[in-house]
Amino acid sequence: MIASNIRLPHDSGVHMSSHDKGAGQWLVLGLPIALGLAWITQGTxxxxxxxxxxxxxxxxxTMPLQVQAAYNGERIFFRYRWPAERAHVYHDMxxxxxxxxxxxxxxxxxxDPDGTYEDRVTMLVDDGGVPDFGRYGGYxxxxxxxxxxxxSASPAEVSAHPHLGETLGLTEVQKHLPETRRDAADWRSVVDAETLAAQREAGYFLDLWHWRAGRANPIGASDDQWIGEDRFGDAGQGPFTTNWxxxxxxPRWMFDPETTGIHALRWEDVQAETVDFDGxxxxxxAMAVDFDPDHDWQDGDVIPRRLLDEGAGSRSDIRVHGDARWADGFWDVTLVRAMxxxxxxDDKAFREQGVYDIGIAVHRNATGSRWHYVSHPHRLxxxxxxxxxxxxxxxxxxxxxxxxxxMTLFYPGQVNWxxxxxxxxxxxxxxxxxxPVRPRxxxxxxxxxxxEREFNDAIVGQWRLTLIAGLLTMLGVTFALLPAFRPSRRGERS
Known part of the structure; x- marks a missing residue:
């Protein structure tokens, strides 16, 4: 029969045995290790x-925000409405x-785990003096x-800075515009005072409307600020001061028991999920007297660490129009200011036939600092x-x-200019x-x-481990299959 004429090399059995053994070693050892490493780096x-x-x-x-605007030739009105699970009006207690x-x-x-950080809405306004703001917004x-x-820069570093620390008395690097620095990538490189003054005169600053649910809204006020080489309050007096x-x-002050009937609030009321806006x-x-250290204070008594007061000057230009209230899961806030x-x-003036760039941010859920939601730049x-x-x-x-x-607002993470x-x-x-960023x-x-940027180092590290796992897998497969491609001795021809 034909099969009887086929002759195999006398050592072919040995080749097959070593091939199986080598492949088995690499497949049994290499692939599980590589795939296990991939599982560890990708699975967690x-x-x-x-x-x-x-x-x-x-x-x-992300979160939604609704906005309306109106004007009468003398005053301009902005209305903001956004969802919030509850109203956070207690701040710094x-x-x-x-x-x-x-x-x-x-x-x-x-x-804040105790819920003692106020809700806020802020709006940046520009009239073209900061061109990049109209393209890239708050970034x-x-x-x-x-x-x-x-x-973040340490308080010691900022305090030692000739302008930010020694002149302005700052201990943190806050919002600022790029051209207030010689090098936008170096917070220390503040331009000289003469240049800063000239920039402001030329309109290179942003107007900042700043409504606070706890530190201003109860007295129908809002804060009025601006951003240049730092974030500043307008000239004059703001709507609150520190009660400490x-x-x-x-505290320096407490509730006047004759006009309010109390010396202090109670912690259980601060922790309640509902707020009596009329209470x-x-x-x-108007309701404060000097603090009495001899009063019989009880555990759980609460005095706000901020005393609200009518502002003065340019810083008091923005007011609450009507009642800014939270109801049925939404804040509804209207602010008004002279055009x-x-x-x-200090301020960007609004004029008939004018077009302006605005960017809006919201703090909710008892968060402060950079834990807000921000908008793209929009045109008004x-x-x-x-x-x-x-x-x-x-x-x-x-x-x-x-x-x-x-509008849709988004959490910006740790992305800077x-x-x-x-x-x-x-x-x-x-x-x-x-x-511009918005169309893209x-x-x-x-x-x-x-x-992604907040975890960039960890993501890059994971990518490297995944790359190593992939290479090990490829090497394992290659070495496992390599014997199959070795030249073998041919059998004798018949």
């Missing part, structure tokens, strides 16, 4: 809150505990080593076409309807060319990028 992930590194990621990366007044509600990473205000970033005497370790939940100058305040170094028009059409009205108060401009304009950012050439990236994309 790297996203997680890390307060020691100033990292806390909100559950929701002093609780009596075991003979001491203990502070609750200082700035911290992520949400231009986020500079090198800012507060609550993982690499560091020398004695106690007493704040301390204002032209007469303070060109007074009698001209823009994203948001401010409606011309007659009279002193708008008759609002349901014609809202819908030096990063965006550096080689580390693939879109840096587009920024250099002046291409959605809010969801920017939020995900922000989270």
């Amino acid at each position: 992930g790297v996203i997680g809150n890390d307060p020691e590194r100033n990292i806390w990621i909100p559950d929701d990366l 002093l609780r009596y505990e075991g003979g001491n007044w203990v502070r609750h509600g200082a700035s911290r990473v992520g949400p 231009v205000t986020v500079g090198d080593r800012m507060r609550f970033f993982t690499d 005497d560091g020398a004695t370790g106690q 007493i939940y704040y301390l204002s100058r 032209d305040t007469g303070s060109p170094l 028009g007074l009698g001209r076409h823009a994203d948001i059409q401010a409606r011309r009205i007659d009279g002193d108060s708008p008759a609002w309807n349901d014609d809202w401009y819908e 030096p990063l965006l304009t550096s080689r580390a950012h693939a879109g840096a050439p587009d920024i250099a060319a002046g291409k 990236h959605s809010e969801q994309q920017l939020a995900l990028y922000g989270v």
Whole structure:
């Protein structure tokens, strides 16, 4: 038969045996190790809150905001509406505990566990004096080593700075504009005082409207600020001051029992999820008296660490119009200001037929500092076409309807202007060319990028481990199959 004429090499059995043995060793040892490494590096992930590194990621990366605007030739009105699970109106409280007044509600990473951090809405406004703001929004205000970033500058470093520390008395790097630095990637490189003054005169600053649910809203006020080489209050007096005497370790003022019927709030009321907006939940100058250390204070007594007072000067230009209230899961806030305040170094004036750039941010869920949601830059028009059409009205108060401009806000993460304009950012050439961000990236994309940047080092490390795992897998397969490609001795020809 034909089969009887086929002759195999006399050592072919040996070759087959060694091949099987070699392949088995590599497949049994190499592949499980490589695949196990891949499983370890890919299966656990790297996203997680890390307060020691100033990292806390909100559950929701985006949120909705509704906006309306109106003007009557003298005053301009902005209405904001956004969802919030509950109203956080208590901010920075002093609780009596075991003979001491203990502070609750200082700035911290992520949400305040006691809920003692107020809700806020802020709006940046520009009239073209900061061109990059109209293209990239609030990103231009986020500079090198800012507060609550993982690499934030230390208080000692900032305090020692000739301008920021010694002149302005700052201990943190806050929002600032790029051209207030000789090098935008170096927070220390502040330009000289003469240049800063000239920039402000030329309109190179952003107007900042700042509504606070606890430190201003109860007395119908809002804060009025601006951003240049730092964040500043306008000239004059703001709506609150600090109610604390560091020398004695106690408040300066308490509730006037004759006008309020109480000496203090109670901690259980502060912790309640509902707020009586018509009741007493704040301390204002009109209801305060000097603190009485001899009163029979009880554990759980609470005095606000902020005393509210009517502001003065340019800083008091913005007011709450009507009642800013939280109800049925939504805040509804309307602010009003003179279209032209007469303070060109503090405020951006609004004019008929003007077009302006705005960016809005919201703090909710008892968060502060950089844990907010921000918007793309949007255009506001007074009698001209823009994203948001401010409606011309007659009279002193708008008759609002349901014609809202819908925005999506996003969590920005640890993304700053030096990063965006550096080689580390693939879109840096587009920024250099002046291409705006809004047509190119959605809010969801920017939020995900922000989270990615917070964990960039860990993500790169995981990528390297995954690469090693892949290479080991390839090597394992290669060595396992290599014997199959070895030349073997041919059998004798018949």
